Amino acid sequence: MIEKAADNVRILSAAMVEKAKSGHPGGAMGGADFVSVLYSEFLNYDPSDMSWANRDRFFLDPGHMSPMLYSILSLTGKYSMDDLSNFRQWESVTPGHPEVDVERGVENTSGPLGQGHTMAVGAAIAERFLVERFGDWMAHKTYTFISDGGVQEEISQGAGRIAGYLGLSNLIMFYDSNDIQLSTETNAVTIEDTAKKYEAWGWRVETIEGNNIEAITGALHIAQAETEKPTLIIGKTIMGKGAVTEEGVCFEGQCSTHGQPLGAAGGSLKKTIDNLGGDSENPFQIFPDVEDFFKKRNEELIAAAAEKKAKQAEWAKANPELAKKLEKFFSKDTPDFDFSKIEQKAGAATRGASATVLAAFAEEVENMIVASADLSNSDKTDGFLKKTTAFTKGDFSGAFLQAGVCELTMAALMNGMALHGGIIPVCGTFFVFSDYQKPAVRLSALMQLPVKFVWTHDAFRVGEDGPTHQPVEQEAQIRLLEKLKNHHGDNSALVIRPADSEETTVAWKMALENTKTPTALILSRQNIANLPAKDRYAEALKAEKGAYIVTDTEGTPDVILLASGSEVSTLVAGAELLAKDGVKCRIVSVPSEGLFRSQSKAYQAEVLPAGVKKFGMSAGLPVTLEGLVGADGFVFGMESFGFSAPYTVLDEKLGFTGQNVYNQVKKLLA
Secondary structure (H helix, E strand, C coil): CHHHHHHHHHHHHHHHHHHHCCCCHHHHHHHHHHHHHHHHHHCCCCCCCCCCCCCCEEEECCHHHHHHHHHHHHHCCCCCHHHHHCCCCCCCCCCCCCCCEHHHCECCCCCCCCHHHHHHHHHHHHHHHHHHHHCHHHCCCEEEEEEHHHHHCCHHHHHHHHHHHHCCCCEEEEEEECCECCCCEHHHCCCCCHHHHHHHCCCEEEEEECCCHHHHHHHHHHHHHCCCCCEEEEEECCCCCCCECCCCCECCCCCHHHHCCHHHHCCCHHHHHHHCCCCCCCCCCCCHHHHHHHHHHHHHHHHHHHHHHHHHHHHHHHCHHHHHHHHHHHCCCCCCCCHHHCCCCCCCEHHHHHHHHHHHHHHHCCCEEEEECCCCCCCCCHHHHCCCCECECCECCCCEEECCCCHHHHHHHHHHHHHHCCCEEEEEEEHHHHHHHHHHHHHHHHHCCCCEEEEECCCHHHHHHCHHHCCCCHHHHHCHHHHCECCCCCECCEEECCCCHHHHHHHHHHHHHCCCCCEEEECCCCECCCCCCCCHHHHHHHHHHCCEEEECCCCCCCEEEEECCCHHHHHHHHHHHHHHCCCCEEEEECCCHHHHHCCCHHHHHHHCCCCCEEEEECCCCCHHHHHHHCCCCEEECCCCCCCCCCHHHHHHHHCCCHHHHHHHHHHHHC
């Protein structure tokens, strides 16, 4: 029956692509045998409760093989034939590169190759972390499916290395090795021995005939029994298995079926469907015996899940406090934490202020995992690490991941942890290296995952490290996500650049409370003078509206000075000079323009009234503030890459001084 289910998947996949007139049928047809075995015999989940926390997860890496995933899930009852026939159409639940939809069985958004299986590694780490704290009763497997492209993408290096190092035996990856890519055969671009590569990383590797049901079943049994290593199953599959031409000639193994419907590629959908035992006049149907087979499988899965849930109930009764904690972990509620008790050192670098908060989190926020890309003592995530331990093989009692030098991998791992659930993921690196992370940050935004990105060394003040390490354009780039809405109508990310140590505490408060989208914290390397206030923390709480008045003047100001981060204290110094000339200044801190733009029009007008000249200062590109300053103002910012020198020299040479604020404002008001 599994063979017939696989043929059903092949028919549905090919028909979906043909009807949509776009897609990749070949790979879906080749991988059909594996997913049919997986879903009919191995994947444990509850069809009546798809978000059950202890389910096995299946992460698809190659998004172009979504027809395969939609098709197998239709056999399980999660998609209708209408859903499949509307593949890639407006408002369809089958959009193509699948978007996360847990209730239908889609665990992750996939598309950019390599990220899907890396998210699976993150989910497997999350599972080990939780099992360590609550017991083996909640152990489960993470399966993932990768293609040639995913193996070739550089991110696979980091994912393979980390999974092997940590000995993630709960991770099982099927490599659909069909030797065909979109424009060439794989032998045109690589001669590597993939099996040896993964073995060198500490994986168990099984190489099988990837369209052989018995071979797939045997390999999965071996992988499930493995207790020391992650398992890679290299399945030598046939691209477009079952495809034929109009004349009935075999059309398997063709490059063209990787990226085109069968008809456009040179094959025949009608003859292929006939060849696979389907009805070419009505391809969108599930074979009756296959439908009955999966209905029975669903009943078995529901019964097995009920048994496991009963065991959990017994455990919860015996361990009420732990059960309450577990429920809290998987809820969307913000952890209880009193930010007012954080004692910050005045005049600290905001990365140091962040370390103070993270140290407190390590003792109280028990489901937080923090990672760093070999920079923990510089991005100051070591504030957290000093209160815990790093993960090692067989030991997940700590809560820190030393990811090594792999920023993109690390970000995708965090996405996987967030997708798994029960975890608050945090990762840190230098802001300039956010360039390596943006593909994963984009998916965080698209999937609405509350990952916390800590980016330090926020500006040219990195100094002697030179222009290669000085983020000049990065803030302008990441703030675009504040302007881009997700599919729920919210800003797709929260980006915060705090102005001093107390505002950093508030920034972390905002980050922890943001359970809907990713949060980016942009933090300084150098010390920053605290902004003036009797109770600075109480004043800094106003940052929760994205922008607020730091200091004001009586009556209408002559000019409003606005900035984020360390430039706000520079404005304070400039305002003191301007006051000597009788210029009335209002100073506004804008840690998050996107959040500020989400406030009422009345509040925005109260902070930045029309008709008053505005001066902005940005250590990044002027565009970061131009929308707020408007046409009647001016933004002083960077217009080139940075230079190598001590940051105090750079401030002077580049004009980021109180004196230059004075000069620029006088020119603006002249």
